[in-house]
Amino acid sequence: MIDPKRLNHAEDLLDELNRRGDCTAVVEKAHAAYHNWKSALQAFETLKADQNAATPKRKPTDVEKNRLAELSDAVKTAKRFVDDAEQAYRTALLYVPNIPDPKIPTGADASGNTVFRTPSRPVPEFAFEPQTHDSILERLNWIDTTRTARINGSRFVTYCGLGARLKRALIQFMLDHNTHAGYHELSPPVLVNRTSLTGTGQLPKFDADLFHCTDTDYWLSPTAEVQLTNYYQGELIAEASLPIKLTGYTPCFRKEAGSYGRDTKGLIRLHQFDKVELVQLVKPETSDAALLELLNTACGILDALELPYQVVTLCSGDLGFSASKTYDIEVWLPAQNTYRELSSCSLFTDFQARRANIRYRGDSNTFVHTINGSGLAIDRTIAAIIENYQLADGSVSIPKCLDRYMSV
Known part of the structure; x- marks a missing residue:
């Protein structure tokens, strides 16, 4: 969340926020709730203070006892009002997006994005x-969507x-690449709770796109x-x-609730998909450089795979809810004759750290900055x-860097 003092x-x-689009309603609601809490x-x-002033240092008289009882009840009631008002303003604040970095381009949608790095290599001729990847994969019997649809349905x-x-x-290759770049590997559970989803900003705003296990957290x-x-939720890090x-x-x-009719075939938009993630927790003064380092790590995978890609800077109107700055890595898909997003590498400043209460032990126990990307x-x-890598005879070659991972 943003700093409530804002x-x-x-x-x-x-x-600052209206560079994203009209944020008036959520800001006004949070502003009113915040000032209700302060009042x-x-x-x-x-x-x-009245209760303390009315408390005598000697044994109170009956009149004083009655007055103190009244004040005690009033204090308890006021404390409930404070707790309720604080909960209301903190809930309202969860719907306020992060502030866009002032250096990113201003725009209403993806048409306002700008190229940060030109294509890495010529596209194949x-x-x-x-042919499309799904038609090739189905013909080679490398994927099966027909039988899968009997189990799950579409996507x-x-x-x-x-x-x-x-x-x-690919999973093994990417993990090896990332660990060689200095990242520590974790293998976490796939079930997460509401507190964690709130910490990184998926809840409460985007609950419609998430799969919830009924009657559980x-x-x-x-x-x-x-x-x-x-x-590192709730930790004070050295x-x-x-x-x-x-x-x-x-x-x-993901439910992909807002993508009806788009990418209904193939591997671009699935309900269940696989991903290797990169995350950094850093000091605020190093976060811009750390974002570029993480971006370079992700781009290094595509360089090794010898796939053409470009990097774009998302404009303010195309920015994700929690992000302050995002670079999208877009890979070339010949059958679509276009670049498609493969990884979003984002800086969240202290937005997620405030929600997840992740600080480091410095002069004032400052919130860390968080960065992540696929x-x-x-x-x-x-x-x-x-x-x-498709060939004229209908077969497919494989990037050389995967040879040792593909051998039996």
């Missing part, structure tokens, strides 16, 4: 019409034979960002331990490999 200057806050707190403190896939081996090889994680960031760099592989689960999304990487 609500004392709501007009300035709105000027309730002031009334409570006044009553406490084919002497034939390139699920089963990897088969060499397809399953390719998926496993468990949710299927939409990204390992949740587990890796909240691994300054010498920073930066903390984590990587982990997990299955991820390193990488497995299914979309497979789609890119299949389309870019």
Whole structure:
């Protein structure tokens, strides 16, 4: 969440947040709730002062006892008002997005994004019409969506034979790449609780896109960002331990509630998908440089796979709810004749750390800055490999860096 003190200057806050679009309603609601809490707190403190002043140092008289009893009841009631008002303002604050970095471009949507790094290599040229990754994978029997649909319905896939081996090889290759870059590997559970999802910003705003286990406080994680960031939830970290760099592989689960009719075939948009995540917890003054380091780690995977990609800076209107700055890595898909997003590498400043209460032991026990990005999304990487490495005879070659992972 943003620093609540920013609500004392709501007009300035709105000027910054409205670069995302109209944030007036959520800011005004949080502003009103915040000042209701401050008024309730002031009334409570006044009553406490009256109670202290009315308490004699000697044995109280009957009149004084009655007055003290009245004040005690009033203080208890005022304390309840303070607690309720604080809960209301903190809940309202959870719906206020992060403040966009002043250096990112201002824009209303993806059309306002700008190229940060030009394509890494020329896109492949084919002497034939390139086929879609899903048609190639189905023909080679590397995936099966027909039988899978009997089990789950649409937007699920089963990897088969060499397809399953390719998926496993990519997971291992990416984890090795990330650990060699200095990231510590974790293998966390895929079930997470409400507190953790609130900490990284998925709840309460985006509950419609999450799978909830009914009658429990468990949710299927939409990204390992949740587990890796909240691994340090509520902790005061020694300054010498920073930066903390984590990587982990997990299955991820999303309803894709807002994507009806888009990418209904193939591996681009699935309800269950696989991803290797990169997370850093850093000191505020190093976070911009750390974001670029994380971006370079993710790009290094595509360099090793020899896949064409570009990096774009998201404009203010295309920015995710919790992010202050985001670089999207987009990989070339020949059958679509376009670049598609493969990884979002984002700086969250202290937005997530405030929600998850992650600080480091410095001069004032400051909140850390959090950074994360996919390193990488497995299914979309497979789609890119299949389309870019397809051959005229209908077969597919495999990037050389995966040879040792694909061998039996």
